[in-house]
Amino acid sequence: MVSKFIAPGKTIGILGGGQLGRMMALAARAMGFRIAVMEPKLESPTGQVADVEVEAAYDDRRGALELAEHCDVLTYEFENIDSDTASFLEEKLYLPQGSNLLYTTQHRLREKRAIEEAGVKVAPYQPVHSLTDLKEGLKQLGYPSVLKTCRGGYDGKGQMVIKEEKQIETAFKDLGGAEKDLVLEQWIPFEKEISAIVTRSTNGETALFPVGENIHKNNILHQTIVPARITERTGETAKEIVRKLAEELELVGTLAVEMFVVGDGEIYVNELAPRPHNSGHYTIEACETSQFEQHIRAVCGWPLGSTKLLQSVVMTNLLGQHLPAVNTHIERFARKGHIHLYGKDEAKQGRKMGHWTVLDETQEAALETSNTIWQDILTKK
Numbered sequence: 001m002v003s004k005f006i007a008p009g010k011t012i013g014i015l016g017g018g019q020l021g022r023m024m025a026l027a028a029r030a031m032g033f034r035i036a037v038m039e040p041k042l043e044s045p046t047g048q049v050a051d052v053e054v055e056a057a058y059d060d061r062r063g064a065l066e067l068a069e070h071c072d073v074l075t076y077e078f079e080n081i082d083s084d085t086a087s088f089l090e091e092k093l094y095l096p097q098g099s100n101l102l103y104t105t106q107h108r109l110r111e112k113r114a115i116e117e118a119g120v121k122v123a124p125y126q127p128v129h130s131l132t133d134l135k136e137g138l139k140q141l142g143y144p145s146v147l148k149t150c151r152g153g154y155d156g157k158g159q160m161v162i163k164e165e166k167q168i169e170t171a172f173k174d175l176g177g178a179e180k181d182l183v184l185e186q187w188i189p190f191e192k193e194i195s196a197i198v199t200r201s202t203n204g205e206t207a208l209f210p211v212g213e214n215i216h217k218n219n220i221l222h223q224t225i226v227p228a229r230i231t232e233r234t235g236e237t238a239k240e241i242v243r244k245l246a247e248e249l250e251l252v253g254t255l256a257v258e259m260f261v262v263g264d265g266e267i268y269v270n271e272l273a274p275r276p277h278n279s280g281h282y283t284i285e286a287c288e289t290s291q292f293e294q295h296i297r298a299v300c301g302w303p304l305g306s307t308k309l310l311q312s313v314v315m316t317n318l319l320g321q322h323l324p325a326v327n328t329h330i331e332r333f334a335r336k337g338h339i340h341l342y343g344k345d346e347a348k349q350g351r352k353m354g355h356w357t358v359l360d361e362t363q364e365a366a367l368e369t370s371n372t373i374w375q376d377i378l379t380k381k
Contacts, residue, residue, distance in 0.1 A: 003202035004094060006073045006300035008032025011051070013071030013093075015058065015086065017044030019342035019352065020276050020292075021077035023284070025049045027292035033300075036070040038063055045342045046077070058082045068092045075253065075299050079105045079274055080152060096202045096299045097253040101274045104249070108150040108183045111272055118248035120241050121268045123260075128182035131172050137184040138162065147171045150181040159219075161187070188268055190260035194228050195279040196242045197291055200251040201298040208242060209291060209307045211235050212279050214258070220350060223370070224279045224315045226286065227363060234265045241267060254295040256280060278317070281355050285338050286313035312363040314370040318354040320347035322378055326354075329377050336369055 006012070012028050014021045017039025025035040025046055036052035037044065047053040052070045056063020059082040067074075067089075074095045076086065079102055086099040104110045112122050126137035128147065138145060149158035160171040175182055193216065197209045213228035214221055228235065242257045249255070256277030258270045280291040289297075289305025297304055318326055318341070326333060333339055337358035347353050360366035 003096070003301050004073070005302070006033075010034070010072035011036055011070055012296065012300070013038070013067050013074040014046055014050075014077055015067075015074065015081045015089075016077035017041070017046040017053075018077055019045045019344075021046035022049055022342060023281075023290075023292045023340075024075070024077060024276060024295060027290060028296045031293065031296060033296070036067055038067045043345070045344060048343050059085050061085070061088060064089050065092065073299055075275075075295070076102065077275055096301075097274070101249055101251065101255075105272050105274050106151060107181070108148060108153075109181065112183070114249065115245065115269050115272070118245050120245060121266075123188050123268050123270070124186040126184045128172075128177065128184050131169065131177065134168060134172050134177070134182070134184060138165075138168065141184060141186040144187040146185045146187060147175060148183050148185065149175055150183055157219075188260045188262060190262055190268075192228070192230060192261040193258065193270070194230065194238060194261055195224075195256055195258045195277065196238050197254060197256045197277055197280045197283075198242045198246045198251070199254045199291070199294045199298050199304060200246050201304055202252055202301045203303075205304050206243065206246060207294065207304040207307050208239055209280060209283055209287060209294075210309045211238050212282065214279050218350070220319065220352075221278050221317055223317070224282055225363065225367060226282055226309065226313050226315075229363070230261060231265065234261055234267070237265070237267055241269065245269075245272070253298050254291060278352070278355075279315075281340070282313045282315040282357055283307075284340070285357050286310055286359055311359040311361065312366045313357060313359045314363075314366045316356045316358075316370055316374065317352055318356055319349070320351040320353055321349050323347045323353055325378050326356075332373060332377070336373060 011034040013036045017037050022045040035050040037046045037050040038054040040057050054067045083103040104114050128134045144163045147160050193214045196211045200206045211228045212224040212226045215223040256273040260268045276291045284290045288308045341354035358366050358370045
């Protein structure tokens with residue numbers, strides 16, 4: 001691939017119209033770019049801040065060609081964009097990220113094999129194509145283990161923890177095992193979940209953001225705490241893993257790596273996401289360069305910005321069920337931090353509607369402010 005410099009005034013096309021595309025578009029606009037988006041529905045979070053909206057399904061070739069007419073460079077905002085469409089567009093216009101990493105990361109088995117080939121640990125796993133495969137896999141991996149769909153799972157969807165034999169058939173059926181590829185993973189008794197985001201430009205320049213510690217509730221990311229509460233050695237190991245994956249996968253753009261830290265500091269990679277990530281939203285206020293601006297810099301052939309952490313920070317997700325309380329007490333949230341709302345049309349239970357970022361001189365102070373307000377306002381009965 002020949003690197004191109006994309007100048008201000010040109011149009012960046014984004015496949016996918018969610019909140020990641022929205023924040024990507026806002027960063028790009030600040031840098032002087034125009035935005036075109038392809039999404040099945042008009043007035044999406046990205047569409048609201050775009051110059052051009054193409055209303056089309058992700059696998060719609062007609063829509064893809066219409067998008068291509070408007071774009072000087074193309075990127076994507078989440079990995080479940082149809083890889084065939086991305087490959088088709090790669091032939092029609094400049095897609096510096098390519099379609100290969102997209103193809104790899106949208107199927108769990110391909111992703112795990114690619115991580116192992118890079119010399120990085122993942123949880124022991126077994127492919128599952130039948131009920132017999134599942135039973136054999138459990139004999140090898142033991143209980144508990146996690147059964148996951150190979151495609152499309154997020155925020156705890158598309159997976160079930162199997163703790164005992166009587167759950168086997170139900171889990172297989174509920175996850176569509178007769179029609180879908182599944183993978184069984186051994187349960188990792190982790191102490192912490194962490195993530196790190198790396199960006200690699202079309203010029204080969206690489207930059208890594210600080211490691212974040214992730215707290216989940218009901219399988220949905222609740223908070224990211226930065227710096228992560230891990231040892232310096234564990235942090236360096238995590239960064240080495242992320243750099244290795246970026247190089248081995250020939251990354252262009254942004255890659256988020258979610259990891260498990262076990263008791264002795266050993267790290268297992270859980271998942272990859274080849275785009276900006278929920279756990280990196282803190283970078284908007286807390287780093288010299290946000291993950292979104294960095295991504296735009298990377299795909300447009302600009303020098304990468306500094307990833308220096310300016311202050312300790314806690315990012316908290318705002319879900320559909322939280323919005324009434326957030327709107328009622330918006331002044332209190334705004335006084336203590338930064339509110340981001342995504343412009344989604346319907347606030348559903350468990351749906352990510354925005355996030356709230358609190359910065360302070362110390363990690364402890366930022367966490368205390370975040371948790372005090374959260375407990376006081378959002379968890380009252």
